[in-house]
Amino acid sequence: MTMVDITGKPEVIREATATGTIKLKAETMRLIKEGKVAKGDPLYTAKIAGVLAAKKTSTLIPFCHQLPLTSVKVEVEVLDHSTVQVTSTVRTKAQTGVEMEALVAATISLLTIWDMAKQYEKDAEGQYPSTVIQNIHVVKKVKENIQREISSERKHEKTQDYSS
């Protein structure tokens, strides 16, 4: 049983994108769109919760390394009359990848939407007959070979710019 030893691996720029959806009632979706959810804006709150959660990944997933995330973006989109999609993209310059951070961000964002909307999703017995989170997966992982990059920069006198 062990956390993988990454001591000897080089630090390279890494990016991962994860996504998932939550199915809500049409009535709840209408309240969200009209800004009438009593607890506040579910979509904006979800984004913030997702960013904060990404930074806590190594305290939630036992064998994840502590990675200094250099970018966390969480996008929330209304797909149709009953579906909200959350997509998170995380970056770091580190010795291992950030797909778990992206997955944690997306998942906690989706759960935050649930929490914000839960009073409208419960039925008369206090149950959630239709609310469900679906299809959480990794869209893409990217690892930049810094060595190659440096060589190519020297050839083309062009720097790849990641700063915002």
Added chain:
Amino acid sequence: MTMVDITGKPEVIREATATGTIKLKAETMRLIKEGKVAKGDPLYTAKIAGVLAAKKTSTLIPFCHQLPLTSVKVEVEVLDHSTVQVTSTVRTKAQTGVEMEALVAATISLLTIWDMAKQYEKDAEGQYPSTVIQNIHVVKKVKENIQREISSERKHEKTQDYSS
């Protein structure tokens, strides 16, 4: 924008059960069953991660109250050759329900399984073409009416026992 004010609500026994699944490759499932996953036992690690996460719910979901959980159970079951199901049941005696705690436990457990198994799920390009978390939902919420219970206890001279 606000956390719901529960100051005046009575403390009653509450329970919630949440569940979800993760789809893994048949080969990964075989390694799990044979106890050959290099990072350790994904199912046992997932249970522990789920219990710890349930206790952190109010630090992850912005408007959740801090509830003193009196029981957290996480069960992990191999459903078929490619699916693992996580089911978490959470209890408290508090002023509001624990469905978010059950959902957080189930979700972080599923993500921990992903993390433990990820080296076997990635393809040659480092992508996850088939890994996916599905169907996270609340199975059941229960709220015990303590007042009614007390009356009924007096009638029947019988106490409902929740202790283990």
Added chain:
Amino acid sequence: MTMVDITGKPEVIREATATGTIKLKAETMRLIKEGKVAKGDPLYTAKIAGVLAAKKTSTLIPFCHQLPLTSVKVEVEVLDHSTVQVTSTVRTKAQTGVEMEALVAATISLLTIWDMAKQYEKDAEGQYPSTVIQNIHVVKKVKENIQREISSERKHEKTQDYSS
């Protein structure tokens, strides 16, 4: 050196309100009002950060007790062309007061506004010549005598309702 022993004190309903202000440039205030701050909405983000921070008070202030907050409200108001005021109100039913929780919520909310607006507040040398947080204080502390309340309820057949 010690955390005060509150073991023998009765649990009563407690409430505390704290407030403070941040002085920003007129130009920054305009961007906030017009919703043009690049990092997101400083006022909404501040509210969420304040609610989350209130729940972490006992991990930040060494001798604060862990109190189960039953309500945290953070209000953010534009006072004039250069001042934003944050007011937080916290409630619990516990053995000691929640003024530190209210102060932590207000303070972290104000610091979050700073962080969201910092790119507009810095001068050409990267310094903050005018940004300042002022006047953080406790507006009011309230402690409800539950015993007295119960008697009075019996007399007047009226219940004080704190639930939302």
Added chain:
Amino acid sequence: MTMVDITGKPEVIREATATGTIKLKAETMRLIKEGKVAKGDPLYTAKIAGVLAAKKTSTLIPFCHQLPLTSVKVEVEVLDHSTVQVTSTVRTKAQTGVEMEALVAATISLLTIWDMAKQYEKDAEGQYPSTVIQNIHVVKKVKENIQREISSERKHEKTQDYSS
């Protein structure tokens, strides 16, 4: 695998005392007594670290319940020319005991003394040939039977006072 279900257990006053020692060099002990440790006062810092750690017990020990500690006291005593003893006493009114909280407080206090003194404990090779933490154990656990207490109070017209 499970956190013990304490939902049905009554809340009673509980107290636990734990202790342990750290062996330091005579020279380090002299510096501590003379207040000359460069990083600050090891004994006072240890007390604060112990109190904070007690409150985090349920996030450190996977199956510990979240208990609202009503008192945490950490005492640090120089036993002889090479030994410091830490004793922590923790109280709560809850459904289960606080011995793990007392043990965590004592242990993190002892480790904090180590950290504060480490520059004087290392030898020329950067090793710790003599520093060691010993004898961490529970001195006493107390559980007050509230029911019996109430009866006895009525008889003797005397209230046991735990408040400070």
Added chain:
Amino acid sequence: MTMVDITGKPEVIREATATGTIKLKAETMRLIKEGKVAKGDPLYTAKIAGVLAAKKTSTLIPFCHQLPLTSVKVEVEVLDHSTVQVTSTVRTKAQTGVEMEALVAATISLLTIWDMAKQYEKDAEGQYPSTVIQNIHVVKKVKENIQREISSERKHEKTQDYSS
């Protein structure tokens, strides 16, 4: 809404100093100076709380990056018969500045002094008529251009030494 992407920025040595004051009663100040505050030493406790809080900045302020602080210093000074000033200086070698970390350290230190002294600051009604935190601001931000430094080191054969 987003955390600023700093992936492509170079790591440079950064330092920030923040400060603020708390106004206390003359009687409270006398107790602090004479070491008679019942809960312990407010100034020393405040320093420790400030250092710990600086390290938690990215979990408190939603869009702050996780920066590995290489130095955190918190100084507490009695300014006059009713004022205590806290000044914190934070350093890192990272891709973005540490002014938020310095502000969090100063602010949590000031709130800790409040908590330690609160029993002397409350009036007969349990209110705080005079306690107030004032003038929290950034004194100075410094960013060292490592490239320039390296060149200058080569010229002068002199290394700037930041280690203690």
Added chain:
Amino acid sequence: MTMVDITGKPEVIREATATGTIKLKAETMRLIKEGKVAKGDPLYTAKIAGVLAAKKTSTLIPFCHQLPLTSVKVEVEVLDHSTVQVTSTVRTKAQTGVEMEALVAATISLLTIWDMAKQYEKDAEGQYPSTVIQNIHVVKKVKENIQREISSERKHEKTQDYSS
């Protein structure tokens, strides 16, 4: 009072190993070996708790720096009929050593074993007459001189490989 300033120190590969033991009843040891402990597997749970705790060291020990651990290994071994030994090895590439992280991992692992086994260790009065944690110390600290390593690599065309 201060956290040591490590801003100017070079990042080198560092490793530390710490160890300690817990004495349990022969009967408890038998239950552990037979996999019959009701709360779950104490040894596996201890490993996970140790890894998670190592990553939290800077939030537990006030003046510890936040170090990005690149490897945390916790080994648990049954020494004889009444003793379990925990040994943790931690690695990083950073500006200061990781002995506190190794000590925290070992200590929290030992406390987790206590928690998992406590129902079998208590006597009829609920006391722990024989359970005790002993001999927590640092086995070895290693610091690799990266400069020297690079030179030597050039000579021998051999790279030291730390990755798993």
